[in-house]
Amino acid sequence: MTGTVYTAGWSLGDIPWNQFDPSKVEPRMLAAVKAAALVEYNAPDYVAYLSRVFQGDEKLIAEFEGWGREEAQHGAALARWAELADPAWRLELAFARFRAGYRPAHFTGDDAVSIRGSRRGEMIARCVVESGTSSYYSAMRDVTDEPVLKEIAARIAADEFRHYKLFLATMDAQNEAELPFWRKLSVALSRINESDDDELAYAFYCANVAPSDEAAKPYIRSFYAKQSFACTGRIYRRHHIRKLVQMVAKAIGAAPQSRMTEAAASLMWRVLRLRAGLALKMTAGETVTA
Numbered sequence: 001m002t003g004t005v006y007t008a009g010w011s012l013g014d015i016p017w018n019q020f021d022p023s024k025v026e027p028r029m030l031a032a033v034k035a036a037a038l039v040e041y042n043a044p045d046y047v048a049y050l051s052r053v054f055q056g057d058e059k060l061i062a063e064f065e066g067w068g069r070e071e072a073q074h075g076a077a078l079a080r081w082a083e084l085a086d087p088a089w090r091l092e093l094a095f096a097r098f099r100a101g102y103r104p105a106h107f108t109g110d111d112a113v114s115i116r117g118s119r120r121g122e123m124i125a126r127c128v129v130e131s132g133t134s135s136y137y138s139a140m141r142d143v144t145d146e147p148v149l150k151e152i153a154a155r156i157a158a159d160e161f162r163h164y165k166l167f168l169a170t171m172d173a174q175n176e177a178e179l180p181f182w183r184k185l186s187v188a189l190s191r192i193n194e195s196d197d198d199e200l201a202y203a204f205y206c207a208n209v210a211p212s213d214e215a216a217k218p219y220i221r222s223f224y225a226k227q228s229f230a231c232t233g234r235i236y237r238r239h240h241i242r243k244l245v246q247m248v249a250k251a252i253g254a255a256p257q258s259r260m261t262e263a264a265a266s267l268m269w270r271v272l273r274l275r276a277g278l279a280l281k282m283t284a285g286e287t288v289t290a
């Protein structure tokens, strides 16, 4: 833990770039940071989608636009660090490939209905994502010894906790019938399940396989999902997962401190350890970056 409380509204100029220590860059962390930069940088597409789902609520749409700018800045900060660590890497090149190949239907359509079935459902899905990102960057902050990345991750984690609060408050403010518990659980589980979809695996591929290597190393989702997880799954500690599960529990109306939540956190921790160990074993000896 850094012990510093980071407030909203920071910029790239607040990062102490001159403290960058190349000897503390770890290859798997660098690969994970490059991939995370692409996913974060893609946030404006999600703002457009949320603005359709919440059309008519201009104040809220303005808040979502602020959220999207912060997410894109996360991408810019992570990318700048990656470019320091690997001067041959360029965000714009990797991002252009990612954007060309990753266009989920709800980003390209003009449907004003959430893919989660309701505005409340949409906010549960967003809370799940922010629970995941706040835990991920907290883990990154705690595990890295590179001082600049430590500060970037700490600042991003603080933003992600605030984003969670924004989406939780938005869910509670909706003039819609409360969803039954099973429905909220189902939305949360389906969003957790989507962590295995193309977004993370393809971002990892575009961020870490050079265009010149595409023919020799074609994109295979399951392969790059494992490569990605080998870099990300191992950074968590038990308390990060506990916090993640407590946040998701709160979003679906379950008691964050209950025995059921504690049991879910224990199970998720064991599954994650097992999967991270397997992914590391399966990818051992393979080059992480291009």
Ligand SMILES: [Fe+2]
Pocket: 040, 070, 071, 074, 133, 156, 160
């Ligand atoms: Fe973010």
Ligand SMILES: [Fe+2]
Pocket: 071, 130, 133, 159, 160, 163
């Ligand atoms: Fe966020």
